[in-house]
Amino acid sequence: MTARVTPFDAAWIERTVLAPAIVARRIAAMAPATGEGAVADLRIALAATDLTTLQGDDTEDRVRALAERARALGTAAVCVYPAMVPAALEVLGGSGVAVATVAAGFPHGLSPLSTRIAEVAACVALGATEIDIVIRRGHALTGNWQALHDEVAAFRAACGPAHLKTILATGELADPTIIARAALVCIMAGADFVKTSTGKEAVNATVEAGVAMMAAIADWHEVTGARVGFKAAGGIATADEALRWIALARHELGEAWLTPALFRFGASRLVDDIVARLPAA
Numbered sequence: 001m002t003a004r005v006t007p008f009d010a011a012w013i014e015r016t017v018l019a020p021a022i023v024a025r026r027i028a029a030m031a032p033a034t035g036e037g038a039v040a041d042l043r044i045a046l047a048a049t050d051l052t053t054l055q056g057d058d059t060e061d062r063v064r065a066l067a068e069r070a071r072a073l074g075t076a077a078v079c080v081y082p083a084m085v086p087a088a089l090e091v092l093g094g095s096g097v098a099v100a101t102v103a104a105g106f107p108h109g110l111s112p113l114s115t116r117i118a119e120v121a122a123c124v125a126l127g128a129t130e131i132d133i134v135i136r137r138g139h140a141l142t143g144n145w146q147a148l149h150d151e152v153a154a155f156r157a158a159c160g161p162a163h164l165k166t167i168l169a170t171g172e173l174a175d176p177t178i179i180a181r182a183a184l185v186c187i188m189a190g191a192d193f194v195k196t197s198t199g200k201e202a203v204n205a206t207v208e209a210g211v212a213m214m215a216a217i218a219d220w221h222e223v224t225g226a227r228v229g230f231k232a233a234g235g236i237a238t239a240d241e242a243l244r245w246i247a248l249a250r251h252e253l254g255e256a257w258l259t260p261a262l263f264r265f266g267a268s269r270l271v272d273d274i275v276a277r278l279p280a281a
């Protein structure tokens with residue numbers, strides 16, 4: 001089941017406000033697991049990873065090797081550029097590991113809207129079942145929330161049955177209120193997941209941004225009863241960082257979110273450190 005578009009609600013956006021001091025307090029209140037709990041959480045992290053390569057020098061061979069690794073490790077998905085979707089599907093078709101791709105002018109989101117919408121549809125036609133779109137950050141930075149809602153709703157429509165993940169590029173939004181509002185607008189517009197970063201911003205995933213996004217997810221759940229997913233992505237490379245993110249999600253959203261259906265990591269390097277930290281099977 002994918003999410004549906006709900007009408008833009010300006011009043012809800014307006015009353016969404018998050019002070020940096022509250023964010024800091026939320027972070028101080030959570031503690032990463034240790035010992036056996038850490039091992040269990042690292043298994044959750046591995047199963048929730050979208051194993052990623054998004055490089056200009058990607059080749060079909062690199063993507064096929066990545067897909068083989070994803071299948072062997074049992075990650076949730078691979079995430080590759082649209083041109084690489086067929087190579088990933090060659091390896092992963094029928095495996096249960098999803099093929100995700102990036103669209104809507106990744107990483108900056110500044111192609112003409114018609115081009116960005118067509119790109120989403122083209123990615124679905126290629127066979128990707130998860131589409132990670134970037135938002136146009138300027139809409140958030142100028143408070144043009146209606147425009148952001150309408151663009152994401154158009155991506156939602158073009159996405160059909162595929163899952164829609166909306167990348168906020170939180171390092172460029174910076175302010176927790178803007179991040180929380182951007183997440184809420186994407187959720188109203190039908191996002192299945194909100195995702196922190198592309199991996200290409202100067203500042204990628206931070207737990208501060210994570211708190212702001214999770215506040216929007218929790219608010220939506222409280223009001224509508226619906227659960228929207230969260231994806232931490234960009235610059236996450238160590239098992240200790242993964243444990244911190246899982247602790248944060250558990251603290252802010254609850255244990256129900258700690259499943260690949262609702263929680264993901266997007267990472268090109270993270271699994272090496274997780275595998276090194278897990279006891280041999």
Ligand SMILES: O=C[C@H](O)COP(=O)(O)O
Pocket residue numbers: 052054079197198199200233234235236266267268269270
């Ligand atoms: O969507 C996922 C990110 O692009 C991955 O970023 P990363 O290469 O810094 O792990």
